[in-house]
Amino acid sequence: MLDAEASLTPVLRQDYNDWWGLQSLYPAPIGAASGPISRSVPFQTLRRDQPALEVPGRAEATLTSMEREPVASVSEILASRTGEEMALNDRHLNPQMGRILRTLGFDRVWVGGEGAHLIDSSGERFLDLFGGYGVFAIGRNHPEAVAAVQEVMAARTGNLPQLGVTLLSGVLAEQLLARAPGSVAAMVPANTGTEAVEAAIKIARAATGRSRVLYADHAFHGLTLGSLSINGNAEFRDGFGPLLPGCEAVSFGDLGALRGALAGGDVAAFVVEPVQGKGVNLPPDGYLAGAQRLCRESGALFVCDEVQTGIGRTGRFLALEHWELEPDIVCVAKALSGGLVPIGAALVSRAAFDAVFDGMERAVRHGSTFGGNDLAAAAALATLRVLEREDLVAHAKRMGALLLELTQPFAERFETVTDVRGLGLMWAIEFGPPAAGAARRLWERVESRQPGLFSQLITVPLFHEHRILCQVAGHHMNVIKALPALTIEEADVRRFAAALEQTIEAAERYPRALAGFGLRTGLRAARVRR
Numbered sequence: 001m002l003d004a005e006a007s008l009t010p011v012l013r014q015d016y017n018d019w020w021g022l023q024s025l026y027p028a029p030i031g032a033a034s035g036p037i038s039r040s041v042p043f044q045t046l047r048r049d050q051p052a053l054e055v056p057g058r059a060e061a062t063l064t065s066m067e068r069e070p071v072a073s074v075s076e077i078l079a080s081r082t083g084e085e086m087a088l089n090d091r092h093l094n095p096q097m098g099r100i101l102r103t104l105g106f107d108r109v110w111v112g113g114e115g116a117h118l119i120d121s122s123g124e125r126f127l128d129l130f131g132g133y134g135v136f137a138i139g140r141n142h143p144e145a146v147a148a149v150q151e152v153m154a155a156r157t158g159n160l161p162q163l164g165v166t167l168l169s170g171v172l173a174e175q176l177l178a179r180a181p182g183s184v185a186a187m188v189p190a191n192t193g194t195e196a197v198e199a200a201i202k203i204a205r206a207a208t209g210r211s212r213v214l215y216a217d218h219a220f221h222g223l224t225l226g227s228l229s230i231n232g233n234a235e236f237r238d239g240f241g242p243l244l245p246g247c248e249a250v251s252f253g254d255l256g257a258l259r260g261a262l263a264g265g266d267v268a269a270f271v272v273e274p275v276q277g278k279g280v281n282l283p284p285d286g287y288l289a290g291a292q293r294l295c296r297e298s299g300a301l302f303v304c305d306e307v308q309t310g311i312g313r314t315g316r317f318l319a320l321e322h323w324e325l326e327p328d329i330v331c332v333a334k335a336l337s338g339g340l341v342p343i344g345a346a347l348v349s350r351a352a353f354d355a356v357f358d359g360m361e362r363a364v365r366h367g368s369t370f371g372g373n374d375l376a377a378a379a380a381l382a383t384l385r386v387l388e389r390e391d392l393v394a395h396a397k398r399m400g401a402l403l404l405e406l407t408q409p410f411a412e413r414f415e416t417v418t419d420v421r422g423l424g425l426m427w428a429i430e431f432g433p434p435a436a437g438a439a440r441r442l443w444e445r446v447e448s449r450q451p452g453l454f455s456q457l458i459t460v461p462l463f464h465e466h467r468i469l470c471q472v473a474g475h476h477m478n479v480i481k482a483l484p485a486l487t488i489e490e491a492d493v494r495r496f497a498a499a500l501e502q503t504i505e506a507a508e509r510y511p512r513a514l515a516g517f518g519l520r521t522g523l524r525a526a527r528v529r530r
């Protein structure tokens with residue numbers, strides 16, 4: 001789901017109604033619902049024939065009566081029901097997401113995707129810097145990955161024998177391990193990033209016989225309960241407890257804190273993202289190698305979560321190569337299967353693997369029904385082939401360097417820009433309060449409603465005026481992030497940098513106009529859809 005970014009997951013926060021404060025910027029009524037969901041009725045019980053959140057005459061008006069008819073073919077659905085996406089979402093999926101999209105005016109009908117672009121129903125192309133939360137490393141709908149999936153279907157393979165093994169997942173394991181550090185020697189297949197992390201937590205506990213798991217503050221490792229227990233962001237954790245016992249945060253970058261937490265010799269693993277996705281936080285020099293050394297000394301497993309950073313994203317196949325790390329477990333997912341088929345994998349040291357799967361009766365003590373399926377393996381093999389043939393890792397390094405070169409001067413030039421950072425094509429810009437004047441007043445006005453809201457005043461014009469889709473990098477932070485396809489062309493990198501410069505300049509020179517633009521956009525979106 002996310003980079004999770006989960007960042008787009010509407011989180012039920014204190015007001016049960018808000019997503020990074022958008023409600024306070026664009027007061028009700030907007031979009032799908034006519035007012036806040038009250039604390040006393042956090043969930044409504046809906047009849048099947050009732051639209052979600054009681055929006056009279058809206059959601060049901062655009063739905064056809066097909067839901068009770070035989071299920072149509074994909075081509076029939078695409079031909080006859082395109083345009084119903086928002087209504088279907090409001091009725092059956094996540095109406096709060098519908099509100100966010102209408103508020104921002106992001107409620108486009110996306111009919112296609114190609115390379116680094118999304119295409120809407122009027123044929124307009126948007127530069128997609130979300131990249132599906134980083135899954136489209138080789139670009140959307142890469143023909144070779146599509147063909148690989150089609151080949152599997154055409155071959156009618158003996159997929160998922162369960163009491164049996166298959167060729168494609170074996171070859172994928174062989175190929176992935178050949179590109180991973182020598183410290184890992186076996187692959188545990190999974191279907192998502194969070195599943196790969198769950199596997200890492202379980203394997204570390206079983207292999208070491210210890211239960212404590214350390215993680216970094218601001219970490220994001222997925223949203224199932226085990227991964228959530230090592231999530232360093234309260235916004236995701238709150239309300240879901242009690243979480244796994246024995247999980248403990250340490251400050252990212254602080255070797256002293258890690259040393260202290262490991263001192264008891266009772267820690268199973270330290271799980272860390274080489275570059276943190278939430279905020280795009282780069283590790284201080286020597287931190288990751290030092291962390292690995294401390295883990296080794298204390299008998300804890302060193303786990304690198306490369307779900308977001310892996311598969312070329314940072315200008316190396318795995319980010320750990322930047323620091324020559326040799327982890328006990330490496331988690332990969334997201335971009336591995338070209339964005340076409342869910343996938344995940346934990347690459348595990350021989351010692352840890354053998355300690356867990358240590359007898360025939362223990363051969364299936366961890367796994368998942370669809371783990372290692374042929375479609376995912378085929379898409380992943382095609383992804384590895386494309387990545388290497390098109391030299392995308394080196395291209396990502398070059399484009400990332402260019403993006404930094406074009407945007408780092410913004411920190412000098414603009415009062416509101418406090419930092420621009422990145423590694424390869426994992427890039428972020430951070431905003432902070434200007435010293436004085438109109439820009440300061442705008443900042444205070446916006447931030448007093450919700451910390452972290454200022455950056456939405458940048459993303460909204462980028463979308464509407466420049467056709468660029470990008471994301472805020474986490475809750476309560478003024479950080480905008482980009483995870484474009486690694487295939488992004490130089491012209492698009494330059495276009496993004498120029499559009500960003502123009503938007504920040506407008507924000508600082510005409511703060512009222514910018515706030516007004518954001519407000520008008522939200523209200524216009526609401527009017528059109530009501």
Ligand SMILES: Cc1ncc(COP(=O)(O)O)c(C=O)c1O
Nearest residue numbers: 001002003004193194221222307
């Ligand atoms: C570093 C990291 N680990 C794990 C995950 C969870 O992956 P998934 O959403 O596929 O479960 C994410 C998702 O954004 C991630 O960025």
